[in-house]
Amino acid sequence: MPELPEVETIRRGLGPLVTGRRILGVEVRDKRLREPIRPEQLRRLRGAEVEGIRRRSKYLLIDTSARLTLLVHLGMTGQLWVADRGRPRRAHEHVVIQLDDGRDLRFADTRRFGLLRVLRSDRIDLDPRIMGLGPEPLDPALDGAALFRATRGRRKPIKNFLLDTRSIAGVGNIYACEALHRSRIHPKRPVGRIGEEAWGRLLGELRGVLNEAIAAGGTTLRDFLNAEGEVGYFAFSLRIYDRERKPCGRCAATVRRIVQAGRSTFYCPRCQR
DNA sequence: CGGTGGACCTGCTGGC
DNA sequence: TGCCAGCAGGTCCACC
Numbered sequence: 001m002p003e004l005p006e007v008e009t010i011r012r013g014l015g016p017l018v019t020g021r022r023i024l025g026v027e028v029r030d031k032r033l034r035e036p037i038r039p040e041q042l043r044r045l046r047g048a049e050v051e052g053i054r055r056r057s058k059y060l061l062i063d064t065s066a067r068l069t070l071l072v073h074l075g076m077t078g079q080l081w082v083a084d085r086g087r088p089r090r091a092h093e094h095v096v097i098q099l100d101d102g103r104d105l106r107f108a109d110t111r112r113f114g115l116l117r118v119l120r121s122d123r124i125d126l127d128p129r130i131m132g133l134g135p136e137p138l139d140p141a142l143d144g145a146a147l148f149r150a151t152r153g154r155r156k157p158i159k160n161f162l163l164d165t166r167s168i169a170g171v172g173n174i175y176a177c178e179a180l181h182r183s184r185i186h187p188k189r190p191v192g193r194i195g196e197e198a199w200g201r202l203l204g205e206l207r208g209v210l211n212e213a214i215a216a217g218g219t220t221l222r223d224f225l226n227a228e229g230e231v232g233y234f235a236f237s238l239r240i241y242d243r244e245r246k247p248c249g250r251c252a253a254t255v256r257r258i259v260q261a262g263r264s265t266f267y268c269p270r271c272q273r
Numbered sequence: 274c275g276g277t278g279g280a281c282c283t284g285c286t287g288g289c
Numbered sequence: 290t291g292c293c294a295g296c297a298g299g300t301c302c303a304c305c
Contacts, residue, residue: 034281076299111282113299172298
Protein backbone atom coordinates (compact mmCIF):
# COMPACT_ATOMS: atom_id res chain seq x y z
CA MET A 1 0.00 0.00 0.00
CA PRO A 2 1.91 2.89 1.27
CA GLU A 3 4.83 4.73 -0.24
CA LEU A 4 6.16 8.13 0.80
CA PRO A 5 3.06 10.14 -0.23
CA GLU A 6 0.66 7.78 1.53
CA VAL A 7 2.74 7.70 4.72
CA GLU A 8 3.09 11.48 4.60
CA THR A 9 -0.69 11.81 4.11
CA ILE A 10 -1.23 9.76 7.24
CA ARG A 11 1.37 11.76 9.15
CA ARG A 12 -0.30 15.05 8.27
CA GLY A 13 -3.75 13.80 9.11
CA LEU A 14 -2.74 12.11 12.32
CA GLY A 15 -0.66 14.97 13.71
CA PRO A 16 -3.49 17.27 14.83
CA LEU A 17 -5.57 14.31 16.03
CA VAL A 18 -3.01 12.83 18.40
CA THR A 19 -0.52 15.56 19.32
CA GLY A 20 -1.07 16.62 22.91
CA ARG A 21 -3.22 13.58 23.67
CA ARG A 22 -2.36 11.34 26.58
CA ILE A 23 -2.25 7.57 26.09
CA LEU A 24 -4.60 5.86 28.53
CA GLY A 25 -4.01 2.28 27.51
CA VAL A 26 -2.80 -0.04 24.80
CA GLU A 27 -4.66 -3.14 23.71
CA VAL A 28 -2.90 -5.72 21.55
CA ARG A 29 -5.47 -8.05 20.07
CA ASP A 30 -3.17 -9.96 17.75
CA LYS A 31 0.60 -9.72 17.89
CA ARG A 32 1.33 -11.85 14.85
CA LEU A 33 3.18 -9.49 12.54
CA ARG A 34 6.31 -10.50 10.62
CA GLU A 35 8.20 -9.36 13.69
CA PRO A 36 5.78 -10.16 16.52
CA ILE A 37 4.43 -7.18 18.47
CA ARG A 38 5.70 -7.05 22.05
CA PRO A 39 2.72 -5.96 24.15
CA GLU A 40 4.90 -5.26 27.22
CA GLN A 41 6.83 -2.73 25.10
CA LEU A 42 3.73 -0.98 23.84
CA ARG A 43 2.27 -0.82 27.34
CA ARG A 44 5.21 1.34 28.41
CA LEU A 45 3.51 4.13 26.47
CA ARG A 46 0.69 4.25 29.02
CA GLY A 47 0.49 7.66 30.68
CA ALA A 48 2.73 9.33 28.09
CA GLU A 49 1.67 12.32 26.04
CA VAL A 50 2.10 12.33 22.26
CA GLU A 51 4.46 15.14 21.33
CA GLY A 52 4.41 14.84 17.56
CA ILE A 53 4.74 12.62 14.50
CA ARG A 54 7.63 12.52 12.10
CA ARG A 55 8.21 10.52 8.93
CA ARG A 56 11.45 8.99 7.70
CA SER A 57 11.18 7.06 4.44
CA LYS A 58 8.03 4.91 4.86
CA TYR A 59 8.32 4.85 8.65
CA LEU A 60 6.19 6.91 11.02
CA LEU A 61 7.81 7.98 14.29
CA ILE A 62 5.39 8.90 17.06
CA ASP A 63 7.30 10.73 19.78
CA THR A 64 6.06 10.75 23.37
CA SER A 65 6.85 12.53 26.62
CA ALA A 66 8.13 9.23 28.06
CA ARG A 67 11.17 9.62 25.80
CA LEU A 68 9.87 6.63 23.90
CA THR A 69 9.05 6.65 20.21
CA LEU A 70 6.55 4.36 18.56
CA LEU A 71 8.00 3.24 15.24
CA VAL A 72 5.35 2.20 12.71
CA HIS A 73 5.75 0.71 9.23
CA LEU A 74 2.61 -0.09 7.26
CA GLY A 75 4.09 -2.80 5.05
CA MET A 76 1.75 -3.47 2.12
CA THR A 77 -1.65 -3.27 3.76
CA GLY A 78 -1.18 -1.49 7.08
CA GLN A 79 -3.66 1.17 8.19
CA LEU A 80 -3.35 3.65 11.04
CA TRP A 81 -6.26 5.91 11.87
CA VAL A 82 -8.21 7.59 14.64
CA ALA A 83 -11.76 6.54 15.46
CA ASP A 84 -14.25 7.31 18.20
CA ARG A 85 -14.17 4.70 20.92
CA GLY A 86 -17.00 2.27 20.36
CA ARG A 87 -16.88 2.45 16.59
CA PRO A 88 -17.03 -1.09 15.23
CA ARG A 89 -13.77 -2.90 14.66
CA ARG A 90 -12.33 -3.08 11.21
CA ALA A 91 -11.16 -6.49 9.94
CA HIS A 92 -7.58 -7.34 10.98
CA GLU A 93 -7.50 -4.62 13.60
CA HIS A 94 -4.52 -5.69 15.69
CA VAL A 95 -3.78 -2.81 18.06
CA VAL A 96 -5.92 -0.15 19.74
CA ILE A 97 -4.28 2.75 21.61
CA GLN A 98 -6.78 4.59 23.80
CA LEU A 99 -6.42 8.37 23.90
CA ASP A 100 -7.69 10.77 26.57
CA ASP A 101 -10.31 12.39 24.33
CA GLY A 102 -12.54 9.37 23.97
CA ARG A 103 -10.95 8.25 20.75
CA ASP A 104 -8.58 5.45 19.70
CA LEU A 105 -5.53 5.30 17.51
CA ARG A 106 -6.01 1.99 15.69
CA PHE A 107 -3.70 -0.21 13.63
CA ALA A 108 -4.92 -2.82 11.15
CA ASP A 109 -2.87 -4.90 8.73
CA THR A 110 -4.37 -7.62 6.55
CA ARG A 111 -1.14 -9.15 5.31
CA ARG A 112 0.85 -8.58 8.52
CA PHE A 113 3.93 -7.18 6.81
CA GLY A 114 3.81 -4.08 8.99
CA LEU A 115 5.97 -3.23 11.99
CA LEU A 116 5.17 -1.77 15.41
CA ARG A 117 8.01 -1.18 17.87
CA VAL A 118 8.80 1.06 20.78
CA LEU A 119 12.29 2.56 20.81
CA ARG A 120 14.12 4.96 23.10
CA SER A 121 13.73 8.36 21.44
CA ASP A 122 17.41 9.16 21.83
CA ARG A 123 18.42 5.97 20.04
CA ILE A 124 16.25 6.05 16.94
CA ASP A 125 19.06 7.06 14.66
CA LEU A 126 20.99 4.01 15.83
CA ASP A 127 18.23 1.61 14.85
CA PRO A 128 19.54 -0.44 11.92
CA ARG A 129 16.31 0.06 9.96
CA ILE A 130 16.65 3.83 10.18
CA MET A 131 20.41 4.03 10.00
CA GLY A 132 20.66 2.41 6.60
CA LEU A 133 18.21 4.75 4.87
CA GLY A 134 19.30 6.97 2.01
CA PRO A 135 18.43 10.65 1.56
CA GLU A 136 14.84 11.91 1.54
CA PRO A 137 13.86 12.84 -2.02
CA LEU A 138 11.99 15.94 -0.82
CA ASP A 139 14.93 17.19 1.24
CA PRO A 140 16.07 20.41 -0.49
CA ALA A 141 19.65 19.57 0.46
CA LEU A 142 19.56 16.68 -2.02
CA ASP A 143 20.37 17.53 -5.62
CA GLY A 144 21.03 15.84 -8.93
CA ALA A 145 24.76 16.33 -8.56
CA ALA A 146 24.81 14.23 -5.37
CA LEU A 147 22.97 11.38 -7.08
CA PHE A 148 25.24 11.67 -10.09
CA ARG A 149 28.31 11.40 -7.86
CA ALA A 150 26.88 8.49 -5.87
CA THR A 151 26.31 6.39 -8.98
CA ARG A 152 29.56 6.70 -10.95
CA GLY A 153 30.68 3.33 -12.22
CA ARG A 154 27.59 1.50 -11.01
CA ARG A 155 25.53 -0.64 -13.29
CA LYS A 156 22.36 -1.12 -11.29
CA PRO A 157 19.22 -0.45 -13.37
CA ILE A 158 17.63 2.88 -12.44
CA LYS A 159 14.31 1.28 -11.45
CA ASN A 160 16.07 -0.99 -8.93
CA PHE A 161 18.06 1.99 -7.65
CA LEU A 162 14.90 4.02 -7.01
CA LEU A 163 13.27 1.10 -5.19
CA ASP A 164 16.27 0.61 -2.90
CA THR A 165 15.68 2.67 0.26
CA ARG A 166 19.44 2.76 0.85
CA SER A 167 19.83 4.88 -2.30
CA ILE A 168 16.75 7.11 -1.93
CA ALA A 169 14.23 6.70 0.87
CA GLY A 170 10.50 6.27 0.50
CA VAL A 171 10.08 5.59 -3.22
CA GLY A 172 8.09 2.46 -3.99
CA ASN A 173 6.86 0.71 -7.10
CA ILE A 174 4.19 3.19 -8.18
CA TYR A 175 6.22 6.38 -7.90
CA ALA A 176 9.40 4.83 -9.29
CA CYS A 177 7.46 3.90 -12.46
CA GLU A 178 5.74 7.29 -12.66
CA ALA A 179 8.93 9.32 -12.16
CA LEU A 180 10.78 7.33 -14.84
CA HIS A 181 7.91 7.75 -17.27
CA ARG A 182 7.78 11.51 -16.68
CA SER A 183 11.56 11.66 -17.15
CA ARG A 184 11.44 9.49 -20.29
CA ILE A 185 14.12 7.20 -18.88
CA HIS A 186 14.04 3.46 -19.59
CA PRO A 187 13.70 1.50 -16.33
CA LYS A 188 16.68 -0.71 -17.22
CA ARG A 189 19.10 2.16 -17.87
CA PRO A 190 22.20 1.64 -15.70
CA VAL A 191 22.55 4.43 -13.15
CA GLY A 192 26.15 4.99 -14.16
CA ARG A 193 24.98 5.98 -17.63
CA ILE A 194 22.72 8.79 -16.45
CA GLY A 195 24.31 12.21 -16.82
CA GLU A 196 24.29 14.97 -14.23
CA GLU A 197 21.60 17.01 -16.00
CA ALA A 198 19.39 13.96 -16.39
CA TRP A 199 19.73 13.23 -12.66
CA GLY A 200 18.55 16.77 -11.98
CA ARG A 201 15.54 16.32 -14.22
CA LEU A 202 14.73 12.90 -12.78
CA LEU A 203 14.87 14.23 -9.23
CA GLY A 204 12.64 17.13 -10.29
CA GLU A 205 10.06 14.79 -11.82
CA LEU A 206 10.24 12.50 -8.78
CA ARG A 207 9.56 15.43 -6.48
CA GLY A 208 6.78 16.58 -8.76
CA VAL A 209 4.91 13.30 -8.69
CA LEU A 210 5.44 12.82 -4.94
CA ASN A 211 4.14 16.32 -4.17
CA GLU A 212 1.14 15.94 -6.47
CA ALA A 213 0.31 12.62 -4.84
CA ILE A 214 0.54 14.14 -1.37
CA ALA A 215 -1.73 16.99 -2.48
CA ALA A 216 -4.25 14.41 -3.74
CA GLY A 217 -4.17 12.55 -0.44
CA GLY A 218 -2.21 9.56 -1.77
CA THR A 219 -3.04 6.69 -4.12
CA THR A 220 -5.78 4.24 -3.19
CA LEU A 221 -5.64 1.17 -5.44
CA ARG A 222 -7.00 -1.31 -2.93
CA ASP A 223 -6.53 -0.65 0.78
CA PHE A 224 -5.00 2.74 1.39
CA LEU A 225 -6.94 4.93 3.82
CA ASN A 226 -5.79 8.12 5.52
CA ALA A 227 -5.83 8.96 9.23
CA GLU A 228 -9.57 9.54 9.12
CA GLY A 229 -10.39 6.43 7.13
CA GLU A 230 -10.77 8.14 3.75
CA VAL A 231 -9.34 7.14 0.33
CA GLY A 232 -6.76 9.15 -1.64
CA TYR A 233 -7.34 10.32 -5.21
CA PHE A 234 -4.00 10.14 -6.97
CA ALA A 235 -4.91 6.83 -8.66
CA PHE A 236 -6.78 8.92 -11.26
CA SER A 237 -3.55 10.72 -12.12
CA LEU A 238 -1.32 7.68 -12.64
CA ARG A 239 0.04 7.76 -16.19
CA ILE A 240 1.90 4.46 -16.43
CA TYR A 241 1.53 2.29 -13.32
CA ASP A 242 -0.88 -0.64 -13.78
CA ARG A 243 -1.59 0.33 -17.41
CA GLU A 244 -0.21 -2.74 -19.21
CA ARG A 245 -1.52 -3.03 -22.80
CA LYS A 246 -3.16 0.37 -22.56
CA PRO A 247 -1.96 3.36 -24.59
CA CYS A 248 0.76 5.60 -23.21
CA GLY A 249 -0.84 8.93 -22.32
CA ARG A 250 1.90 10.85 -24.08
CA CYS A 251 2.68 8.99 -27.30
CA ALA A 252 -0.11 6.36 -27.59
CA ALA A 253 2.35 3.43 -27.84
CA THR A 254 1.32 0.34 -25.89
CA VAL A 255 2.43 0.24 -22.26
CA ARG A 256 4.55 -2.78 -21.35
CA ARG A 257 4.98 -4.70 -18.13
CA ILE A 258 8.31 -6.34 -17.29
CA VAL A 259 9.62 -7.79 -14.03
CA GLN A 260 12.63 -6.25 -12.28
CA ALA A 261 13.82 -7.32 -8.85
CA GLY A 262 10.69 -9.44 -8.63
CA ARG A 263 8.37 -6.46 -9.06
CA SER A 264 6.27 -5.30 -11.98
CA THR A 265 7.66 -2.37 -13.94
CA PHE A 266 5.34 -0.50 -16.31
CA TYR A 267 6.91 1.64 -19.03
CA CYS A 268 6.38 3.03 -22.48
CA PRO A 269 8.76 1.42 -24.99
CA ARG A 270 8.56 4.45 -27.28
CA CYS A 271 9.06 7.43 -25.02
CA GLN A 272 11.29 5.87 -22.37
CA ARG A 273 14.84 5.36 -23.65
C1' DC B 274 29.01 -5.26 -7.48
C1' DG B 275 24.19 -6.86 -9.06
C1' DG B 276 20.50 -10.26 -10.26
C1' DT B 277 17.01 -13.74 -9.16
C1' DG B 278 14.03 -16.25 -6.28
C1' DG B 279 11.93 -17.04 -2.18
C1' DA B 280 10.22 -15.96 2.44
C1' DC B 281 6.84 -13.56 5.23
C1' DC B 282 0.82 -13.15 4.88
C1' DT B 283 -4.14 -12.60 3.17
C1' DG B 284 -7.38 -11.62 -0.35
C1' DC B 285 -8.94 -10.60 -4.84
C1' DT B 286 -9.22 -11.30 -9.89
C1' DG B 287 -9.33 -13.45 -14.27
C1' DG B 288 -9.08 -17.44 -17.06
C1' DC B 289 -10.56 -21.92 -17.73
C1' DT C 290 -20.70 -21.85 -10.83
C1' DG C 291 -16.21 -23.14 -8.91
C1' DC C 292 -11.33 -23.72 -8.72
C1' DC C 293 -6.73 -22.11 -8.83
C1' DA C 294 -2.75 -19.66 -10.57
C1' DG C 295 -1.10 -15.22 -10.39
C1' DC C 296 -0.73 -10.94 -8.54
C1' DA C 297 -0.65 -7.04 -4.94
C1' DG C 298 1.64 -0.31 -2.74
C1' DG C 299 7.38 -3.78 1.27
C1' DT C 300 11.40 -5.64 3.24
C1' DC C 301 14.91 -9.10 4.10
C1' DC C 302 17.80 -13.16 3.12
C1' DA C 303 20.28 -16.82 0.69
C1' DC C 304 22.43 -17.92 -3.33
C1' DC C 305 24.48 -17.40 -8.19
